[in-house]
Amino acid sequence: MMSLSSTQAKRIYSMMQFIRKTEEAIADNYSSGQMRCPTHLSIGQECVPAVLSEILTVNDLAVSTHRAHAHYLAKGGSLDAMVAEIYGKATGCSGGRGGSMHLIDESVGFMGSTAIVGNTIPIGVGLGLAKKIKSESGIAVVFLGDGAIEEGVFYESANFAALKKLPVLFVCENNLYSVYSSLKDRQPAGRKIHELAASIGLWTKQGNGNSVEEAYDVCLEAYKHVLSGLGAAFIELDTYRWREHCGPNYDNDIGYRSVAEYEQHRANDPIATFETQLIENKIISQVDCSDVVDEINHKVAQAFEKAKAAPFPDERSSYQHVYAQESV
Amino acid sequence: MSSNDMITYSQAINLAMHQAMELDPSVICYGLGVDDPKRIFGTTDNLIEKFGAERVFDMPTAENGMLGIGIGAAINGLKPVMVHQRMDFFLLAMDQLVNSAAKWNYMFNGQRSVPITIRLIVGRGWGQGPTHAQNLQAWFAHIPGLKVVMPTTPEEARGMLLQSIVDPNPVVFIEHRWLHGQTGIVRDTPTPIPIDKAVMRRSGTDISLVAMSYQVVEALRAASALEQQGISAEVIDLCSIRPIDWPTILQSVEKTGRILALDSGALTGSVSSEVVAKVSETCFSSLKSAPARMGLPDHPEPTSYGLTKDFYYGADKIAIKAHEMVLGECEAERYAGLAGTGHHDVPGDYFKGPF
Structure with a gap:
């Protein structure tokens, strides 16, 4: 059916469900007012991170954006530490200092996500620069959205990555919106993001970011290109954000996009589409799917229990870590 | 070397x-x-x-x-x-x-x-x-x-x-x-110097001149001239702007009872403002005169040779200010010798650029 083995296909399916169920649990619990930080959900956009989880290794480093849960989890970041971080707890991956938008799990190569649009693009390129200078294996992955393309720092970073042929893969998930501003109000009609990237000197490829098969092929080809030392690459994968920019709700009623548009994209649910495909090809059964989801839900529920039970950080520690103490 | x-x-x-x-x-x-x-x-x-x-x-x-x-x-x-x-x-x-x-x-x-x-x-x-x-x-x-x-x-x-x-x-x-x-x-061994310490460039008893960067050069020239007039100025070179080495500054002001903070930047919201604020909060009772600051004017620097003569302040103005703080009145001519005689927009005749 595809270039994926059934084991790989099942793992990608599980990862997509893992991301979605985690974020649905965040949405379900959010209104209780215990997750007191801005939270941006990737529901509807699970495919690209899940596909990359199958390709990237622990030697590959990644940075991400304000909408980072999916990237963090797909890179192998600790679920418990992420949920605890969103709850502002001492056991959080950033000790409660970062919240949803500042995730990190260096043990799996997830080097950080930050909240300013475009902010981690050069940082990811710098990770790649150090890899090249130190002759280190693996690549650096920069997750970004269509909005970040409009930041000057994207051009600056892409230019340098192309100039120095750095081991950097830019993964652009184009979900058509920057907060409530449509792509058509922000970028010229007819100009493609991946073509813009190509004109800077990056190797590029574009594809459907809600199709596991297509996204996998695009990601794998780009990954191999970068890993083989041929230089930096840029992939644009089309997808769609189901819920509001920031928060747990749907917002199709507030007027920036139509219900019809939403329904049209919702029909391209990457998880439902892939599930149907797997069942039709007898790679997985309906029962298997339910088992996968049950197991994930259990794990997620436990993470929330642990996060709720965990203590807040000691208030007296607020002055810690303004500066690192040890010489490097 | x-x-x-x-x-x-x-x-x-x-x-x-x-x-x-x-x-x-x-x-x-x-x-x-x-x-x-x-x-x-x-x-x-x-x-x-x-x-x-x-x-x-x-x-x-x-x-x-x-x-x-x-x-x-x-x-x-x-x-x-x-x-x-x-x-x-x-x-x-x-x-x-x-x-x-x-x-x-x-x-x-x-x-x-x-x-x-x-x-x-x-x-x-x-x-x-x-x-x-x-x-x-x-x-x-x-x-x-x-x-x-x-x-x-x-x-x-x-x-x-x-x-x-x-x-x-x-x-x-x-x-x-x-x-x-x-x-x-300079030492030719690779010996690091701490980046959180101020340095006392000159010891004195009447007034503390706290400066940074090029203004330290001007402060030292002023201190030499003040000495000729019987005024003993201590010159503290901040070296580190964050963190500021407060113990060195506060100890100096406790001794001299006077502080003149000399900034190389515009006065409003300056590092010197912070120095004066901290000194006022911490050793108010030791002060013999109101703390003072000098800095650049609160307007952008113009380009013209004709507009920049008084944009920067040097040893002469520092000395006059310090003299006033220690002894009261000071006629403008007293430190006129400190003002350079060459062009005001170069550090000396030796300086030919690049800028």
């Missing part, structure tokens, strides 16, 4: 760069012009020849992106030294400086710090004007997570640059272009 040589400030910076890169292969040096014929006023001489193009490289004209790239490289094990020939261009990099470099260690709970050093050169004279001569140390000093230093002498420039590079935190290292030609004795 033989032991304890008399060299210029820019040679001292160059010496520290050679020492740092020799000691540690993870140190890299980049910036617009680090390998061009002028070599950042000589401060990056022979680096590319000795350490190669992978560790010493010119960069695209992209200040923000290139700082972020340095931060990423620092996070992944390198110790970058980034150089800007003018501080003013570095303003393009505020997102990466303030939102990333300064906060990475804190917002990720101490898991990863950013050991990057950013060399910024402040211009002055020959019509540098509104956007080539700003002294913005107070901006940087406002940000928790940054360290900010402004060494005055060649020896401090050498030693503090070495320490800035091994410090695990981002350090903004500010050089004044008019200091590059100053000479002094």
Whole structure:
């Protein structure tokens, strides 16, 4: 059916469900007012991170954006530490200092996500620069959205990555919106993001970011290109954000996009589409799917229990870590 | 170079760069012009020849992106030294400086710090004007997570640059272009100098002159002239702007009972304002006269030779102010000899640029 083995296909399916169920649990619990930080959900956009989880290794480093849960989890970041971080707890991956938008799990190569649009693009390129200078294996992955393309720092970073042929893969998930501003109000009609990237000197490829098969092929080809030392690459994968920019709700009623548009994209649910495909090809059964989801839900529920039970950080520690103490 | 040589400030910076890169292969040096014929006023001489193009490289004209790239490289094990020939261009990099470099260690709970050093050169004279001569140390000093230093002498420039590079935190290292030609004795061993200490340049009992960077040179000239008039001025060189070495300053003011804070930047919201505020809060009862500040006027620097004569203040104005604080009235002519007789827009006849 595809270039994926059934084991790989099942793992990608599980990862997509893992991301979605985690974020649905965040949405379900959010209104209780215990997750007191801005939270941006990737529901509807699970495919690209899940596909990359199958390709990237622990030697590959990644940075991400304000909408980072999916990237963090797909890179192998600790679920418990992420949920605890969103709850502002001492056991959080950033000790409660970062919240949803500042995730990190260096043990799996997830080097950080930050909240300013475009902010981690050069940082990811710098990770790649150090890899090249130190002759280190693996690549650096920069997750970004269509909005970040409009930041000057994207051009600056892409230019340098192309100039120095750095081991950097830019993964652009184009979900058509920057907060409530449509792509058509922000970028010229007819100009493609991946073509813009190509004109800077990056190797590029574009594809459907809600199709596991297509996204996998695009990601794998780009990954191999970068890993083989041929230089930096840029992939644009089309997808769609189901819920509001920031928060747990749907917002199709507030007027920036139509219900019809939403329904049209919702029909391209990457998880439902892939599930149907797997069942039709007898790679997985309906029962298997339910088992996968049950197991994930259990794990997620436990993470929330642990996060709720965990203590807040000691208030007296607020002055810690303004500066690192040890010489490097 | 033989032991304890008399060299210029820019040679001292160059010496520290050679020492740092020799000691540690993870140190890299980049910036617009680090390998061009002028070599950042000589401060990056022979680096590319000795350490190669992978560790010493010119960069695209992209200040923000290139700082972020340095931060990423620092996070992944390198110790970058980034150089800007003018501080003013570095303003393009505020997102990466303030939102990333300064906060990475804190917002990720101490898991990863950013050991990057950013060399910024402040211009002055020959019509540098509104956007080539700003002294913005107070901006940087406002940000928790940054360290900010402004060494005055060649020896401090050498030693503090070495320490800035091994410090695990981002350090903004500010050089004044008019200091590059100053000479002094430097150690030729790679001995670092702490980047959190002020230095008492001259001991005195009547008034504390607390200055930074090029204003220390002017303060020392003023102190010599004041001595002729029977006034004993103590001169404190801040060296470090964040953190400020409060014990050294407060101890000095407790002794002299007077403080005149001398800033190289615009007065409002300046580092000197902070010094005066802290002194007023901490040793108010020891003060024999109202604390005072001097700084640049609160307007952008104009370019014209005809408009800049009084933009900067030098030893003569410092001496008059200090004299008034200690003895009351002071006629303007008393320190007229301190005012330069040459062009006001160069540090001396020896200075022929580049600016």
